[in-house]
Amino acid sequence: MKLIYYPGCTLKNQARNFDVSTVSSMAELGVEVEELARWNCCGTVHALGSDNIMNRVAPVTNLIRVKEAQASEFMTTCAMCYNTLKRANIDVKKRPDALETINEFLYQEETKYQGDVDVLHLLEYLRDRIGFDKLAEKVKKPLAGLRVACYYGCLLVRPKEVAFDDVENPTIMEDLITALGATPVQFPLKTECCGAYHTVDKPEIIAERTDKIMGSAHEEQADLVVVSCPLCAFNLDFRQDDARRLNPDFYHLPVLYFTQLMALAFGCDDAALRFDLHHIDPQPTLAGRGLA
Amino acid sequence: MNTTLRISSSRLGGTFVAKIEKISGQKLLACYQCGKCSAGCPMAAHMDVLPNQIIRMAQLGMEKQLLATRAIWICVSCMTCNSRCPKDIRIAEVIEALRQTVLGTVNRADHLKIQELSPEAIGALPPIALISALRKQTS
Numbered sequence: 001m002k003l004i005y006y007p008g009c010t011l012k013n014q015a016r017n018f019d020v021s022t023v024s025s026m027a028e029l030g031v032e033v034e035e036l037a038r039w040n041c042c043g044t045v046h047a048l049g050s051d052n053i054m055n056r057v058a059p060v061t062n063l064i065r066v067k068e069a070q071a072s073e074f075m076t077t078c079a080m081c082y083n084t085l086k087r088a089n090i091d092v093k094k095r096p097d098a099l100e101t102i103n104e105f106l107y108q109e110e111t112k113y114q115g116d117v118d119v120l121h122l123l124e125y126l127r128d129r130i131g132f133d134k135l136a137e138k139v140k141k142p143l144a145g146l147r148v149a150c151y152y153g154c155l156l157v158r159p160k161e162v163a164f165d166d167v168e169n170p171t172i173m174e175d176l177i178t179a180l181g182a183t184p185v186q187f188p189l190k191t192e193c194c195g196a197y198h199t200v201d202k203p204e205i206i207a208e209r210t211d212k213i214m215g216s217a218h219e220e221q222a223d224l225v226v227v228s229c230p231l232c233a234f235n236l237d238f239r240q241d242d243a244r245r246l247n248p249d250f251y252h253l254p255v256l257y258f259t260q261l262m263a264l265a266f267g268c269d270d271a272a273l274r275f276d277l278h279h280i281d282p283q284p285t286l287a288g289r290g291l292a
Numbered sequence: 293m294n295t296t297l298r299i300s301s302s303r304l305g306g307t308f309v310a311k312i313e314k315i316s317g318q319k320l321l322a323c324y325q326c327g328k329c330s331a332g333c334p335m336a337a338h339m340d341v342l343p344n345q346i347i348r349m350a351q352l353g354m355e356k357q358l359l360a361t362r363a364i365w366i367c368v369s370c371m372t373c374n375s376r377c378p379k380d381i382r383i384a385e386v387i388e389a390l391r392q393t394v395l396g397t398v399n400r401a402d403h404l405k406i407q408e409l410s411p412e413a414i415g416a417l418p419p420i421a422l423i424s425a426l427r428k429q430t431s
Contacts (some may be wrong), residue, residue, distance in 0.1 A: 043423040048369060048388035050317045080420055111342065158371035159334040159382075167375050193334040193370035197425035200402060200417060205338055205366075231420045238416075 002127070004066055004074035005033045006248060006263040008081040008230075009041050013215040014076075016231035017259045017274035022077050022122065024272035025262035028138055028291045029130060030140045036074060044080050045197075046087040053101050057083035060102050064109055073118040075125050077166045077259060079229035084154035103272050121156065123172050123228065123258070124164040137209025140267035145289045148261070149187040149217035152173050155233045157191055167191075173258055180265040185220040189213045194235040199217065206235045207242035214243065214253055223285050224254040224260060233257065254282035267284045303353030309362045313387035322348045322379045329373035341362035343373050350386060364389050364390045365429065368393050392395055395431040404429035 003026070011019040026033045039062055047055035062085060064072045076082050092099040092272040093115040103112045126135060150173035157163040157170050165172045168191065172186035193203075196208040214236055217225050227233050237255040255278070263272040264286070275282055286292035303309070313320055323344070331341035341349070341363045350356045360363070364387050373383040394401050404425055406414070414422065 004367075014418040028378070039389070041419070041423060043427065044420050045427050046367065047427075048382075048385045049315045049392050050385075051315055052392070055296050078420070080424070117384060134392055155372040161377060175342075193368060196368040196370070197421050197428065199421050200425040201409065202338075205335070208337070209334070214324075231424070234418050234421065247310065281406075 002032045004036050006021055006039055006042075006074055006076040006081060006085070007077045008039075008076065008118045010230040011078060014234060014277070016028065017260060017277045018077060018233075020272050020274055021257060021259040021263040021268070024136050024268045025259055025266050028263075028266040029126075029135065031130070033075075034063055034069070035085060036062065037069060038236050040095075042081045042084040043088075044084060046091075053098050055187050056098065056100055058089045060092060060099075060113050061106065061109075063174070064106070064111045065073060065120075067111050069115070072116060073120055075120045075122050077122045077157040077228060077257075078120075079153060079227075080123045080231060080261055082093075082119065083162055087159075089117065089119050090161055104198050107183045114191060121164060121228075123156070123176065126176060127164075127172055132208055133173050135176070135262075136148070136173060136179040136181075139180055139265045141265055141291070143177075143183050143249060143265050143289075143291060146182040146286075146291065147185050147223045148177045148182045149185050149220060149222035150177060150258075151217075151227045151232060151236070152212065152226050153188070153227065153229050154191070154193050154196075154259050156228060168215070168233045173228070176258060177226065177261065180261055182261065183220045185217070186224070188221055189216040194213060194232045196231055199235050199239065203239065203242055204246075206239045207246045210239045211243040211247045211250055212238055214240065215247070215250065218251045218253055222253065223289065224256055224282060225235055226256050226258045228258055236278045240280060252278045252280050254285050256277060306353045308355040309350065309353045311393065312386060313401060316382065316385040317341060318381050318386050320347060320351045320381075320386070323351065324379065328378065332376055333367075334370060334372065334388070335354045335366045335368060338366045343367070343387070345386050346387060346390070347381070347383060350390070358390060359394050363387075364394070369428070386421050390427065395429075400431040401407050402430040406430075 044056040195206040196204045
């Protein structure tokens with residue numbers, strides 16, 4: 001069984017730990033993941049203006065590449081890529097005139113996009129195609145005693161037409177974490193925005209957001225926070241020093257991708273985890289639970 | 293001191309209101325100012341004008357004041373307001389239309405001055421941060 005996989009730009013840069021842990025843990029589940037040939041940046045954000053057809057070209061080009069790979073669906077793990085690709089797909093399916101304009105613009109492409117590709121997020125693939133009960137059978141090293149705060153951020157669950165779980169109180173990551181043997185904690189801020197791209201020129205906003213979100217996870221006695229978005233990961237992990245400057249009582253917590261916890265529970269080696277890419281090293285926390 | 297307040301409907305159906313409604317695809321007058329968007333906005337603390345006030349100002353055609361606010365650049369399109377609005381108004385789309393209006397002016401008023409960041413700062417940022425910041429804040 002081959003599954004077409006769209007990694008996106010950041011998984012080939014700062015978030016290589018997200019990429020390698022995805023591929024390794026899928027291999028453990030018996031799913032052969034094939035990276036989409038000639039993929040390009042999705043654009044990272046969906047253009048909300050109805051007249052902005054230009055920003056839909058990048059995602060649609062990727063949908064064409066999926067068709068060229070003889071596939072009718074593909075999977076991505078990055079929440080921003082998922083949201084951008086999914087929304088562009090929904091939009092051009094609803095607006096044949098916009099799709100025609102994009103296909104005309106892409107006149108050098110041999111394949112025309114006709115709205116015939118489905119965009120999947122890895123979490124929904126794991127839940128709906130594999131099943132968390134089957135996934136649990138592959139666990140070699142249960143994450144017993146590990147207290148995990150599952151952070152969804154914005155783009156996995158908003159807007160509702162792209163959400164694969166409840167908009168206000170999603171639980172899909174908690175269900176996955178439970179299957180891996182860990183304990184999910186209550187986390188009231190799990191869908192609160194991290195401040196996203198303000199990290200570029202307004203780091204003071206990210207410091208305030210990180211302090212609030214990570215502080216909430218700490219209050220619930222979480223050992224670590226898991227995410228599905230490389231921008232959330234960057235803000236909540238790499239901006240913790242700024243949060244500490246803002247609030248001297250800020251408590252540092254590691255931030256991991258959900259795929260890293262899968263790889264850990266499936267017994268994958270260090271090369272599949274890449275803890276060297278983290279700002280806050282997860283290893284002492286994991287060692288404290290007998291997991292590293 | 294005497295203050296004269298003149299109430300006029302002349303701007304309500306003006307070109308600015310029509311333009312924002314068209315780009316955003318939203319009916320501004322559907323808003324009845326419940327304030328739910330501002331109550332849940334994670335960026336509200338950093339805004340000079342709150343999301344419900346942005347909608348009110350847009351309804352009233354207050355073009356100049358609205359396009360000069362800091363708030364339209366602070367909104368990061370997290371969609372919390374959209375998912376909670378009882379009238380199904382997509383506030384984030386309205387704010388994007390306002391940003392697009394500024395960015396589409398003759399002098400292309402880019403809000404993010406990427407050239408002012410050091411190469412080290414840019415190098416440390418993930419591509420996803422840079423691309424989204426540029427897409428939202430530059431023409």
